Amino acid sequence: MVKSSAARLDSVFHALADPTRRQILRELAAGERTLGEIAAPHKMSLAAVSKHIKVLENAELIARERRGSFRIVRLQAQSLKPAEEWIAFYSRFWNQKPGNLEKHLEGDKV
Amino acid sequence: MVKSSAARLDSVFHALADPTRRQILRELAAGERTLGEIAAPHKMSLAAVSKHIKVLENAELIARERRGSFRIVRLQAQSLKPAEEWIAFYSRFWNQKPGNLEKHLEGDKV
DNA sequence: GCTACATTCAACCATATGGTTAAGTCGTCG
DNA sequence: CGACGACTTAACCATATGGTTGAATGTAGC
Numbered sequence: 001m002v003k004s005s006a007a008r009l010d011s012v013f014h015a016l017a018d019p020t021r022r023q024i025l026r027e028l029a030a031g032e033r034t035l036g037e038i039a040a041p042h043k044m045s046l047a048a049v050s051k052h053i054k055v056l057e058n059a060e061l062i063a064r065e066r067r068g069s070f071r072i073v074r075l076q077a078q079s080l081k082p083a084e085e086w087i088a089f090y091s092r093f094w095n096q097k098p099g100n101l102e103k104h105l106e107g108d109k110v
Numbered sequence: 111m112v113k114s115s116a117a118r119l120d121s122v123f124h125a126l127a128d129p130t131r132r133q134i135l136r137e138l139a140a141g142e143r144t145l146g147e148i149a150a151p152h153k154m155s156l157a158a159v160s161k162h163i164k165v166l167e168n169a170e171l172i173a174r175e176r177r178g179s180f181r182i183v184r185l186q187a188q189s190l191k192p193a194e195e196w197i198a199f200y201s202r203f204w205n206q207k208p209g210n211l212e213k214h215l216e217g218d219k220v
Numbered sequence: 221g222c223t224a225c226a227t228t229c230a231a232c233c234a235t236a237t238g239g240t241t242a243a244g245t246c247g248t249c250g
Numbered sequence: 251c252g253a254c255g256a257c258t259t260a261a262c263c264a265t266a267t268g269g270t271t272g273a274a275t276g277t278a279g280c
Contacts, residue, residue, distance in 0.1 A: 006129045017123035018268090019116045022196070029200065035227060048269055050228065055267095069226055069277040077203035084197045086132070090139065091194065093187035128238090145257065158239055160258065165237095179247045179256055 005082065008060075012083045015059035020044075021052050025061065028075040035071050115192065118170075122193045125169035130154075131162050138172065138185040145181050 003011070015021055024038055039049040053073060056062045060079040065072050113121070125131055134148055149159040163183060166172045170189040175182050 006132075009132065010127055010129060013123050013127035016193075016196075017120055017127055019120060020268095022116075022119065025200075029203075036225095044268090045270065046227070047229085047271080051268070054228095066276090071227060075200075075203070077200040080197050080200050081204050083126075084194065084201065086126075087190050087194045087197065090135075090185075090187040090190050093139075093185070094191045130238095146255095154238090155240065156257070157241080157259085161238070164258095176247090181257060 008079075009082060009086060011059040012061065012079060015055050015061055016083070018052070018055075020049075021056055024049075024052060024056065025075065028062065028073060029077075032072050032074045035073065038073060118189075119192060119196060121169040122171065122189060125165050125171055126193070128162070128165075130159075131166055134159075134162060134166065135171065135185065138183060139187075142182050142184045145183060148183060 020042060023042075027033060027038060027041075035046065035050060035053065038053070039046050042049055053062065053064070057064060061076055063074045063076050065074065130152060133152075137143060137148060137151075145156070145160065145163065148163070149156050152159055163172065163174070167174060171186055173184045173186050175184065
């Protein structure tokens with residue numbers, strides 16, 4: 001399914017809005033894992049983890065590949081880039097004094 | 111309500127996972143607005159926009175202030191910083207060749 | 221082919237989300 | 251003080267989310 005840029009941001013941010021899924025991504029940063037390995041540290045059923053994996057896959061943050069009877073999961077960090085860029089638009093604000101925001105964007109008025 | 115760092119990421123990413131809310135943040139980047147002004151361009155009721163505003167407020171991405179009979183809404187972009195930093199952890203990945211990821215993190219094996 | 225293992229799918233459930241309309245609140249102005 | 255304007259809250263609805271358990275699927279190995 002091809003998604004619009006807005007829809008891709010929707011699914012990426014939605015995927016990130018859950019601590020279990022963020023933890024999974026952190027684990028995958030250290031290398032690929034099987035579903036079983038990913039699920040082990042989490043206090044929930046394998047089926048529940050499988051659903052989280054599907055949410056991450058839908059956001060294209062991971063890729064799944066069959067390897068024998070295992071399903072190996074790999075990080076696709078580049079899908080985070082648009083999200084990072086979206087947020088980075090605001091980075092110029094967070095080192096400024098709050099009162100300067102309007103001036104900064106609308107030109108010096110006072 | 112004081113939130114854990116994880117809970118704050120939850121609410122920020124959740125707030126960003128909706129195109130209407132992202133648009134509202136973009137509008138607010140140009141300066142403060144009243145709720146009416148924010149709602150005008152959107153094809154939904156004022157009550158619906160009010161709910162979106164509440165989600166953004168819960169994530170501390172905006173602040174509301176009473177000004178006469180108006181409610182003025184201001185961007186609080188600094189609350190995006192932790193989200194940006196969380197994502198930035200992965201930035202070293204997206205300029206690399208996929209095959210290098212494990213080597214990069216686990217030391218050169220092959 | 222049978223069995224075990226790894227994962228997925230289906231059915232179900234409780235709660236959350238995103239929208240609606242209608243009523244309520246709170247300042248301002250005549 | 252009475253009415254209007256600008257929101258906010260409440261009640262309601264349909265659909266989505268996040269979890270469960272139990273059955274189904276797909277490979278590997280005897």
